[in-house]
Amino acid sequence: MKKITEDLLREISEWNGEFKGAYNIREDGACVGRVSSKNIRIVSKKDQPGLEIFIAAGTKDETVSIPACVTHGDVDDLVYNDFYVGENADVTIVAGCGIHTETGEPARHNGIHRFFVGKNSKVKYLEKHIGTGHGTGLRSIDPVTEAELEEGSVLEMDTAQIGGVDRTKRCTKAKVGAGAKLLIRERILTEKEQTAQTEFEVELNGKDSGVDLISRSVARDNSRQGYHSVIIGNAPCTGHSECDAIISENGKVDAAPELHAHDNDAALIHEAAIGKIAGEQILKLRTLGLTEEEAEATIIDGFLS
Amino acid sequence: MLKLENISWDTPSGTEVLKNLDLEIPDGKLVVITGPNGGGKTTLAKIIAGIYTQKTGKILLNGEDITSLDITERAKRGISFAFQQPVRFKGITVRRLIELASGTAMKEHDLCEILSKVGLCAREYINREIDSTLSGGEIKRIEIASVLARQSDLTVFDEPEAGIDLWSFSNLINVFQDMRKDIKGTLIIISHQERILEIADEIVVVADGGIKAKGPADEMMTILMNSNGISGVCSKQEELLK
Numbered sequence: 001m002k003k004i005t006e007d008l009l010r011e012i013s014e015w016n017g018e019f020k021g022a023y024n025i026r027e028d029g030a031c032v033g034r035v036s037s038k039n040i041r042i043v044s045k046k047d048q049p050g051l052e053i054f055i056a057a058g059t060k061d062e063t064v065s066i067p068a069c070v071t072h073g074d075v076d077d078l079v080y081n082d083f084y085v086g087e088n089a090d091v092t093i094v095a096g097c098g099i100h101t102e103t104g105e106p107a108r109h110n111g112i113h114r115f116f117v118g119k120n121s122k123v124k125y126l127e128k129h130i131g132t133g134h135g136t137g138l139r140s141i142d143p144v145t146e147a148e149l150e151e152g153s154v155l156e157m158d159t160a161q162i163g164g165v166d167r168t169k170r171c172t173k174a175k176v177g178a179g180a181k182l183l184i185r186e187r188i189l190t191e192k193e194q195t196a197q198t199e200f201e202v203e204l205n206g207k208d209s210g211v212d213l214i215s216r217s218v219a220r221d222n223s224r225q226g227y228h229s230v231i232i233g234n235a236p237c238t239g240h241s242e243c244d245a246i247i248s249e250n251g252k253v254d255a256a257p258e259l260h261a262h263d264n265d266a267a268l269i270h271e272a273a274i275g276k277i278a279g280e281q282i283l284k285l286r287t288l289g290l291t292e293e294e295a296e297a298t299i300i301d302g303f304l305s
Numbered sequence: 306m307l308k309l310e311n312i313s314w315d316t317p318s319g320t321e322v323l324k325n326l327d328l329e330i331p332d333g334k335l336v337v338i339t340g341p342n343g344g345g346k347t348t349l350a351k352i353i354a355g356i357y358t359q360k361t362g363k364i365l366l367n368g369e370d371i372t373s374l375d376i377t378e379r380a381k382r383g384i385s386f387a388f389q390q391p392v393r394f395k396g397i398t399v400r401r402l403i404e405l406a407s408g409t410a411m412k413e414h415d416l417c418e419i420l421s422k423v424g425l426c427a428r429e430y431i432n433r434e435i436d437s438t439l440s441g442g443e444i445k446r447i448e449i450a451s452v453l454a455r456q457s458d459l460t461v462f463d464e465p466e467a468g469i470d471l472w473s474f475s476n477l478i479n480v481f482q483d484m485r486k487d488i489k490g491t492l493i494i495i496s497h498q499e500r501i502l503e504i505a506d507e508i509v510v511v512a513d514g515g516i517k518a519k520g521p522a523d524e525m526m527t528i529l530m531n532s533n534g535i536s537g538v539c540s541k542q543e544e545l546l547k
Contacts, residue, residue, distance in 0.1 A: 216396070244395060280392040287354060287388075288406045288455065289380040298405065302396035 001025065001032045004071040008098025011162075012128040013067045021063040024051055028070060029077045040064045040091070050080035050112075053093075057086030057118065065094040073105025073137040080112045085153075087118040096128040097143075099165065101135035108140045115147040115155060117180075122154045131164030140167040147173070149180035151206065156183040160304070161196065163189050171199045178206025178235075186215040187304045190223035190251070200229040204237035204266070213241045218300050219251030227255040233266025241270040246277055246303060248296070306331055307353065307459060307491065312362035314348055322348045323359070324514040330459075330507075332367075335485050335492045337505035337522075344512040346495045347389065350461045353493070354386035355379040366459070383458035383490070389467050391448035394435045399447055402435060406454040422483065423450045424476040441468045449480065458490040466498045478504060502526060 005027045009015035022040035025033040029049070036042050039059040043052050053064060070077055083093065101107040117123055131139035141161075149155055161168060168188075176182050182202060190196050202211045211231060219225045231239040245253040257270035277299050285295035307330040314323040323345045330336050338346050351357040353364070355376040364372045371379055394402070403419060404411050417427035423446040433439065435447060445468050452460055466474055478500055484492060485504075494501055502508055508525035510518040518525065 278392060280388075281394055283356060283376065284388065284392050285405065286376040287356075287380050287386045288451065289377060289408065290405065291377050299394065299397070302394060302398075302401060305396055 001027060002071050004100050005032070005069045005098075008069045008071075008100060008130070008132065009067055011130050011132075012069075012096030012098045013065055013094050013126075015065070015067070019063075019065045021065070022053075023065040026066070026068040026077075026079065028072070028075050029079075037062065037064075042066075045080060045082075048080050049078060051082070053081065053083045055083065055085045055089050055091055057088055059086065059089040059091055061090060063092040063094060067095065068097045068109055068111060070097075070099045070101075070107045070109050073101040073103040073107050073135055075107050077109045078112075079110070080114075082114045083116065083123075085115065085117045085121050085123055087120060087150075089118065089121040089123070091122075092124045092126065094126045096126070097141050098129075099131045099139045099141060100133040101137040101139060102133045103135045104137050105135070106138040106140065108138075108142070110142045110144075112144040113146070115145070117147065117149045117153040117155055119150045120152040121150075123156070125155065125157045125159075127157070127159040129159075129161040129165055129168070131166065138166045139164060141165050142167075142169045143171070145172040145174075147175070147182065149174065149176045149182060149209075151177045152179045153177070154181045154183070156185075158185045160187040161189065162187075162304075163191065165196075166194050168195070169197045169199070173201045174211070175203045175205055176209040176211060176237075179208045180206060181209070182211045182213075184211070184213045184215075186213075186217075188215070188217040188225060189220070189300075189304055190218070190225055191220045192223060193221070194223040195225070196223075197226040198228065200241075201232075202230070202239065203232045203234060204239055205234050207236050209235060210238040211240070213239075215243045216303055217243075217245045217253065218248070218304060219245065219253050220248050222250045224252040225254070227253070227272075228258070229256075229270070230258045230260070231268055231270075232260040232262060233268050234262045236263060236265030237267070239266070239268040243270075243272040243274075244303075245274040246300065247274060248276060306365075306367060308365040309349075309353070310363045310365070312349070312352060312364070313360045314345075314352060314357060315360055322514055323352070325361070326511075326515050328509065328516055328519075330491060330493060332491055333489055334506040335481065335494070335504065336507045336509060337494045337496055337502050338509045338511055339495075339497055339502060340511040340517065345514045346511045347463055349511060350386070350463045350493065350495050353459075353461055354384055356386065385452045385455045385457035385460040387448050387452040387460070387462040387465060389463040389465075389495075391444045393437060393439070393444060397435055398432050399435060399450075400431045402447065402451050403454045406451040407456075419450050419454050420447075422453060422480055423447070424473055425450070442470050442473055445469045446473060449477070453480070453484070456490075460484070460490060460492050462492070462494045462496075464495050464497075466496060466501065474498075474500075502529070
């Protein structure tokens with residue numbers, strides 16, 4: 001495994017020389033380390049690049065890590081990973097992607113993840129994206145996530161793009177069954193000329209299904225972000241979408257939350273707020289002895305934390 | 306000692322709010338600045354903290370001319386300011402704000418001690434975000450806690466009673482009395498509340514952009530009570546000036 005991969009792993013996952021539990025490390029499109037556990041089996045797909053991850057029913061308190069790293073330009077990595085989570089499991093999946101380039105060649109990772117979450121299972125999914133290196137080549141990450149939640153299951157997604165990614169288009173689609181809950185927390189920071197587009201489409205198909213979608217983003221310099229969420233209530237359900245964005249310098253954010261209630265007992269809410277950092281917030285922190293720049297950084301760090 | 310000399314301030318549209326105001330605030334005292342709404346009290350408090358910049362005049366803190374210092378520099382010189390309408394922060398926790406105020410990482414026990422002083426059941430609040438899930442009264446108490454954590458030489462409270470319930474208000478009086486005992490610095494409180502006036506060492510009446518009366522609290526309370534309150538003081542002062 002390359003030194004760059006090690007550095008990226010520290011940033012995007014909980015790697016400190018080793019992983020806890022099952023793992024697969026992808027480096028420049030190839031596997032450089034894999035360990036399955038008694039309850040979590042990782043196998044390569046036969047027909048396309050990627051993995052099948054089988055989590056046995058009843059697996060509790062286990063973690064599986066599947067980070068992907070691109071260490072140089074002129075790499076266009078595409079991977080299809082499918083997660084099959086058995087019934088009554090309670091597990092954490094740590095994904096994440098780091099892209100590094102020191103040249104003018106572009107570097108791209110496109111991860112297509114599908115989740116099949118069994119009845120009454122609980123999955124926590126952590127995904128962090130970062131771009132590093134001094135190269136001028138475009139760093140892009142285009143994740144696609146599709147999830148099917150069976151009755152009574154919970155999928156909690158915590159995703160963050162913490163800097164250095166020039167282009168990203170993030171698409172998440174989910175179908176939520178009876179009594180199942182989907183919780184999504186997304187944080188995105190864009191700077192310079194970067195762009196980020198986020199698309200969510202959630203179908204609430206089962207009685208008492210629910211989704212809580214919270215996106216916080218900061219667009220600085222000349223960067224631009226788009227947020228588009230669609231929540232479709234096909235049953236008695238609850239849906240909440242919240243998009244909060246801070247813009248600074250010439251940053252631009254477009255937010256378009258969409259709600260479709262196709263059942264009389266669907267209760268759907270959306271909130272969207274976009275604006276500069278409030279002057280009063282800066283003033284308060286300055287009265288504590290912070291400079292204007294320190295105050296702004298503190299507010300943004302907190303907002304994205 | 307804080308000394309203000311010939312302070313004037315106009316609104317951006319040109320309305321005169323403070324007019325050649327002179328004031329001396331001695332060290333270690335609890336001074337309450339009172340007066341009618343729109344008289345210039347909050348403007349005066351914000352000029353002391355550097356939030357507003359005066360049109361004319363000079364500000365001296367312990368003999369040092371701090372007139373040209375900005376908010377940050379004045380905070381570093383030991384001036385604290387508690388806002389009348391505290392701001393909310395999405396993503397910043399109570400712990401983070403108090404630690405920023407104190408300038409250091411704090412143990413849970415020390416955080417709890419500060420929050421308890423303002424009547425908050427501390428452990429429940431430490432990791433909460435200072436956002437819209439907190440009530441106005443809770444936000445106000447956290448604002449006061451952030452100022453307590455600074456242990457400044459000079460602390461300015463702008464109408465601390467605004468927006469808090471009766472129980473919290475009673476507690477607030479105790480907070481000010483404890484601050485007077487525990488912190489050797491000076492407290493300036495902008496207030497209309499009689500119970501706050503009663504605990505003052507000195508009372509200053511600001512109206513129409515100037516100082517209308519000033520003196521030890523017991524003397525000032527007698528005057529205020531016997532002359533139709535603050536408006537009486539103002540009209541009496543105006544008569545004397547004529």
